[in-house]
Structure formats: C-alpha cells, structure tokens
Amino acid sequence: MLRTMSTHPFPAASASGAAPAVDVADVTVHYGDVLALNNASLSLESGRICGLIGMNGSGKSTLFKTIMGIVRPDRGRVRVHGGSPAEARRRGVVGYVPQSEGVDWDFPVSVRDVVMMGRYGGMGLTRRPKAADHEAVYAALERVELTKFADRQIGQLSGGQKKRAFVARGIAQGASVLLLDEPFAGVDKRSEATMSRLLRELADDGATILISTHDLHALPELADEAVLLLHRVLMHGDPSEVLQAENLALAFGLDVLGGKA
Amino acid sequence: MDLLELVAEPLSYEFMTRALATAVVAAIVCAVLSCWLVLIGWSLMGDAVSHAVLPGVVLAYILGAPFALGAVVFGFLAVALIGAVRGTSRVKEDAAIGIVFTTLFALGLVLISVTPSQTDLNHIIFGNLLGVSWEDLWQVLILGAVTFAILVLKRRDFTLYAFDPTHAHAIGLSPRLLGATLLGLLALTAVVALQAVGVVLVVAMLIIPGATAYLLTDRFSRMLVIAPSVSAACAIVGIYVSYYADTASGAMIVLVQGIAFTLVYLLAPRQGLLGKRLAAARRRRPVQV
Numbered sequence: 001m002l003r004t005m006s007t008h009p010f011p012a013a014s015a016s017g018a019a020p021a022v023d024v025a026d027v028t029v030h031y032g033d034v035l036a037l038n039n040a041s042l043s044l045e046s047g048r049i050c051g052l053i054g055m056n057g058s059g060k061s062t063l064f065k066t067i068m069g070i071v072r073p074d075r076g077r078v079r080v081h082g083g084s085p086a087e088a089r090r091r092g093v094v095g096y097v098p099q100s101e102g103v104d105w106d107f108p109v110s111v112r113d114v115v116m117m118g119r120y121g122g123m124g125l126t127r128r129p130k131a132a133d134h135e136a137v138y139a140a141l142e143r144v145e146l147t148k149f150a151d152r153q154i155g156q157l158s159g160g161q162k163k164r165a166f167v168a169r170g171i172a173q174g175a176s177v178l179l180l181d182e183p184f185a186g187v188d189k190r191s192e193a194t195m196s197r198l199l200r201e202l203a204d205d206g207a208t209i210l211i212s213t214h215d216l217h218a219l220p221e222l223a224d225e226a227v228l229l230l231h232r233v234l235m236h237g238d239p240s241e242v243l244q245a246e247n248l249a250l251a252f253g254l255d256v257l258g259g260k261a
Numbered sequence: 262m263d264l265l266e267l268v269a270e271p272l273s274y275e276f277m278t279r280a281l282a283t284a285v286v287a288a289i290v291c292a293v294l295s296c297w298l299v300l301i302g303w304s305l306m307g308d309a310v311s312h313a314v315l316p317g318v319v320l321a322y323i324l325g326a327p328f329a330l331g332a333v334v335f336g337f338l339a340v341a342l343i344g345a346v347r348g349t350s351r352v353k354e355d356a357a358i359g360i361v362f363t364t365l366f367a368l369g370l371v372l373i374s375v376t377p378s379q380t381d382l383n384h385i386i387f388g389n390l391l392g393v394s395w396e397d398l399w400q401v402l403i404l405g406a407v408t409f410a411i412l413v414l415k416r417r418d419f420t421l422y423a424f425d426p427t428h429a430h431a432i433g434l435s436p437r438l439l440g441a442t443l444l445g446l447l448a449l450t451a452v453v454a455l456q457a458v459g460v461v462l463v464v465a466m467l468i469i470p471g472a473t474a475y476l477l478t479d480r481f482s483r484m485l486v487i488a489p490s491v492s493a494a495c496a497i498v499g500i501y502v503s504y505y506a507d508t509a510s511g512a513m514i515v516l517v518q519g520i521a522f523t524l525v526y527l528l529a530p531r532q533g534l535l536g537k538r539l540a541a542a543r544r545r546r547p548v549q550v
C-alpha cells in the first residue's frame with residue numbers, strides 16, 4: 001500500500017470547486033535571448049495522467065522547471081494545488097523524475113540512498129533517517145518492485161529500473177504531483193509497460209502525473225490527456241485527437257506517426 | 262636503527278610533531294571536502310579558490326585581521342567574478358576560471374613583494390611545515406575542526422546537492438545556499454592546507470584523496486572514510502620521507518598522494534586498470550569447474 005499517498009492532504013479533486021493540481025497560466029520564460037516558453041497555459045486535474053509532446057527544444061523541460069519553481073517565469077503564474085511553487089516546495093508536493101542525460105549514473109549512491117533522498121524535506125537538520133523513513137523507503141521500493149536491488153549502485157540498473165527508482169523517490173516523498181521527463185527514452189517495451197501500469201496505479205490513488213515522451217504510439221494507452229507543446233501549448237485534449245496527423249504537423253512540422261511506424 | 266627508532270626519532274623534535282599534526286589535520290579536512298569536489302566536478306573550482314585566497318591572506322596579514330576572513334572574502338570574490346565573466350560574455354567557464362584565479366594570485370604575489378617581512382609570506386606559497394608555530398597549529402586545528410564538523414553534519418545535504426540539485430530544490434532545500442556553503446568551506450580549507458603544502462599545492466590535497474577513494478568504492482559513506490584515511494597516511498609517510506631524505510615536506514606529501522592514486526588506479530579491484538583487465542579476461546574465458 002502507498003501509505004504516504006493515501007494520507008496526502010490533497011484528495012482527488014472530483015469535488016467541484018477544488019483548485020486544479022497544476023495550473024500554469026500565460027507563462028513566458030526566456031534564457032537570455034532564447035525564448036523557451038511563450039504564453040504557455042496548462043491546467044491539470046488531480047488523478048490524471050497527461051502526456052506532454054513536442055520536439056527537442058520545444059520547452060518541455062523548462063515547463064517542468066517552472067512548475068517546480070526552479071525557473072521563474074518572466075510573465076504569467078504557476079499554481080500547484082492552489083498554492084505558489086514555493087509553498088509546494090515547502091510541502092514536498094512535486095516529485096521529479098529527471099531526464100537520463102541529467103543524471104550522473106556513476107555517482108556512488110545506492111538505489112536505497114536515492115529513494116531516501118525523497119524524505120529529506122521532512123527530516124531534521126542532519127537528515128538522519130528515523131524508523132518511519134526507513135519504512136517509507138521500503139514501502140516505496142516495494143511499490144516499484146525494486147526491493148531486490150535496494151543496495152545496488154544506481155547506475156547498475158536497467159533503463160526502466162532506473163526510472164522506477166526515481167518514481168520510488170517521489171513516492172517516498174509523498175508527492176501528489178509527479179513530473180517525468182522523457183522516462184521512456186532508452187527503455188525497452190516491457191519496462192515501459194511496467195512503468196505505465198505503475199503510473200496508472202499512482203494516478204488511481206490521486207496523484208497527478210505529467211510525463212513528457214516521444215513514444216506517440218503508446219500515448220493513448222498511457223495517458224488520459226495529451227498536450228502538444230511548441231513554446232506555447234498548441235493543443236490540449238484527448239490523446240487520440242491530439243495525435244491526429246495534422247495536429248502533429250503543427251508541432252513537429254512533419255508526418256511523425258507515419259514516419260516512425 | 263630499528264623501525265621503532267626510525268619512527269620515534271623525528272618525534273623527539275617539537276617542530277616535527279607540530280608539522281605532523283598540521284599535515285594530518287589538513288590532509289583529513291581536505292580529503293573529506295574532496296569527496297564532493299570530485300563528484301560535482303569542481304576540481305578546477307578548487308584550484309581557482311585555493312589560489313585566489315592568496316591576496317586575501319596577504320591583506321589580512323597587513324591589516325592584522327584573521328587569515329580565514331581574508332581567505333573567505335577573496336574565495337567568494339573569485340567565485341563571483343568567475344560567474345560574472347562567464348555569464349556576461351562569450352568566454353567559457355574554464356577560461357573564466359583561468360583568468361580570474363591567475364589574476365588574483367598575481368595580485369597576491371604583487372602584494373607580497375611590496376610588503377615588508379617577505380619571508381613569512383613566501384611560506385604561504387610553498388608551505389612551511391617545519392616552521393609551523395604553536396599559534397599556526399592552533400589556527401589549523403580550530404578552522405579544521407569547524408570545517409570538518411559542518412561537512413560531516415551536513416554531509417547528506419551536500420551529497421544530495423552534488424547528485425541532484427533539482428530534487429533538492431523541489432523538496433524545499435536551497436541548492437544555492439548549499440553550493441555557497443561548500444565554496445565557503447573550500448576557502449576555509451584552503452587556509453588550513455596552505456600552512457601544510459602552500460597555495461600552489463593545496464589543490465592536490467583537494468582532489469587526489471577524493472578521486473582515489475572514488476576508484477575504491479561505490480558508496481559515498483565509504484568514500485568519506487577512505488579518502489581521509491588514505492590522505493592522512495600519505496601525509497605521515499610524506500613527512501617521514503622528507504625528514505630522512507631531506508626533501509621539501511609539503512611537496513613530498515603531495516608526491517606520496519599522487520603515488521597512492523597511481524597504485525589504486527592500476528590495482529583497484531573493480532575500477533583499477535588491472536582489475537578491469539582481469540574481469541574482461543574472466544568474461545572471455547568462463548571458469549571451468
């Protein structure tokens with residue numbers, strides 16, 4: 001059972017009037033002269049899985065960083081469960097599964113160490129784990145089926161297991177919003193299916209999941225909704241509708257689905 | 262002469278016990294810090310900050326202020342200047358680091374050349390282990406203890422910062438503050454170590470032990486034990502060798518550390534060159550029963 005999630009303070013918002021889990025309104029972000037996000041708007045309800053698609057450089061990672069409050073928008077506003085990103089940080093609401101290229105896989109930490117890092121926000125000054133922290137880490141590892149690999153160095157896992165280790169970190173954190181940056185890059189189909197099942201379970205428990213991916217074929221299976229991003233949100237709706245060739249052409253400028261099959 | 266005498270003889274001189282104590286404390290503190298520096302990729306930064314503290318130390322000497330204060334001020338000044346040059350021009354980071362630290366180091370040398378009582382200050386550049394006074398030793402002990410305590414108490418935060426600053430931010434920690442703390446500790450450590458090996462060689466003590474330990478284990482907690490142990494052992498061996506062979510003591514310590522790294526690089530069970538070859542050979546030729 002996912003204890004941390006079942007007690008989280010944000011019940012799945014079927015109740016009308018509850019603030020969206022994630023609300024990005026008219027956000028513009030520049031890096032120097034480079035425009036990364038241009039008036040992007042996006043609203044996600046609790047318990048939904050949303051696929052984020054867009055070509056390299058379209059601003060997917062930047063959108064994640066904006067939701068986490070790492071990048072300050074030049075214009076616009078971000079709310080997480082009705083609060084500012086700073087409040088969300090204080091409560092550890094947002095969990096993050098980084099892009100593979102962003103991780104030093106030779107870093108001398110074990111899978112268990114990585115998952116334990118999810119607990120640091122609620123720990124004392126020296127982050128010395130208590131029994132409850134060890135239990136939460138174990139439960140999270142069990143949830144993602146990695147207990148056998150707890151003592152492995154993080155780089156000694158397969159592509160899919162690595163991603164699940166970071167999902168476990170978000171679970172141990174008690175995050176109710178999970179952001180996954182291209183978790184299927186370099187991951188085989190079976191691991192991808194395992195991950196999809198896991199994400200569905202988490203969403204059923206009330207978590208909100210935003211996931212950037214290039215695997216357009218698997219998207220209708222995986223996600224409840226899809227967002228097409230090219231610096232701004234071109235489209236947000238049902239995956240099958242968003243994946244229509246003429247819509248993809250807007251974001252990618254070519255016939256992606258046909259080209260990949 | 263038997264082994265016991267060989268070990269005991271230098272200790273009969275007070276200046277040698279002071280030298281040993283200073284070198285061991287510096288070796289331990291530097292080695293602990295080096296574990297994070299090599300993992301974050303801050304070796305060049307370590308080089309820069311340890312050189313850039315020189316004008317701060319000289320100015321502190323002239324003004325009669327604590328060395329540590331001058332070192333920390335100039336350590337941060339160097340980091341700020343590097344960030345400014347990199348962020349506001351097309352010059353890349355390694356060039357920015359090179360420009361800033363050599364300029365500040367040169368400023369320090371110029372300040373030394375115009376300051377009366379040059380002899381004292383020249384020791385800062387190459388170290389003067391055998392001339393360490395009780396007062397110097399106390400300063401090393403206090404600074405070393407403070408730095409060591411902060412590093413050990415906040416070790417989990419620093420490791421998280423080194424591994425995944427984005428996650429650190431997401432759970433409400435401040436990567437910026439953690440990074441700045443590490444840089445401040447780097448400046449303090451430079452003051453500790455320059456008593457032992459001098460400004461020029463401090464960077465060796467700040468990189469080699471962490472890199473050596475990294476080749477020996479997959480666990481950060483073990484790196485934090487291996488690095489200072491190896492480093493302290495090298496410091497002791499280096500001082501004894503320099504005593505009997507009559508060589509420069511600071512340089513000898515660094516030389517021994519370099520030799521230790523080389524041995525580990527060649528012979529380490531898994532990461533060593535030999536270990537990797539053996540493992541490859543074993544894979545090619547399945548073990549017969």
Ligand SMILES: Nc1ncnc2c1ncn2[C@@H]1O[C@H](COP(=O)(O)OP(=O)(O)O)[C@@H](O)[C@H]1O
Binds near residue numbers: 034036055061062
């Ligand atoms: N730290 C940065 N500094 C400068 N430019 C950046 C930085 N991060 C991203 N960019 C630029 O912003 C744009 C969006 O990047 P990103 O959000 O990483 O896109 P994606 O994740 O969709 O590939 C790209 O043009 C990229 O080059």
Ligand SMILES: [Mg+2]
Binds near residue numbers: 061
């Ligand atoms: Mg990206």
